[in-house]
Amino acid sequence: MKIFFATSNKAKVEWAQAALKKYGLEVVQLEMELVESRHEDPAEIALEKAQQAYALIKKPLMVEDGGFFIEALNGFPMTHVKFSLKTVGMSGIMKLLKGEKNRKAEWRMTVALxxxxxxxxxxxxxxxGEIAKRVRPVKRKCMSDYWRIYIPKMIPNDLALSEISGEDIRRWDRYYNSHNQYQKMGQWLSKNK
Structure with missing residues (x-):
């Protein structure tokens, strides 16, 4: 089955292709301009954009959206990741969290099919995961500057996503690749053809 992926992000397409190949799904990138709402839930944004794209091409397709949610900031920045980095910046986020004991945070990534x-x-x-007490160095390619302060729960050694390497990165990749949004979609499609 061929599924179009409405995105300009080639890395997302490559991850989807790698994850969905074993389900017999061919993922084809489709670059198109879509209106993005200001919802705070990535699932709502992804579904709205996917429905827009489907209305244009009338073929099976998917759209991805995500967000970063910091519990002590009432979920901020939510789906406004780029905007928050551009306006508040990493230093502003760290100032907002200064002295805060609750460091819980999470990434939510949704694919709408x-x-x-x-x-x-x-x-x-x-x-x-949780937010680090300080901005960490970059030791690998990062998808977001928030990777410099985000410590995944399942990675030992108190390392931020930007710092992990070696066996830790392999452990993270295995975990992500077996639990991610693409796997969930592939599993559902294999049962609901």
Missing amino acids: VLSNKKHRTFTFVDR
Whole structure:
């Protein structure tokens, strides 16, 4: 089955292709301009955009959206990751959290799949962790500056996502690749063809 992925992010397409290949799914990148709402829930944004794209091409497709949620800041920045980095910045986030004991945070990544006007579904991966006490160095390619302050729960040694390497990165990759939003979608499609 061929599924179009409405995104300009080539890395997302490559991750989806790698994850969905074993389910017999061919993922094809489709670059198109879509209106993005200001919702705070990545699932709502992804589904709205997927329905927009489906209305244009009338073929099975998916759209991904995500957000970063810091519990002590009432979930901020939520789906406004780029905006928050541009306006408040890393130093502003760290100032807001100064002296805060609650360091809980999570990434939520959702894929919305639209197969027809009436058949659609969302698949969400949630990665829980905490915020570091200081901005950490970058030792690998990062998808977001927030990786410099986010410590995943399942990684030992109190390392931020930007710092992990060696066996820790392999452990993280195995975990992510077996639990992510693409896997959830592939599993659902294999049972609901």
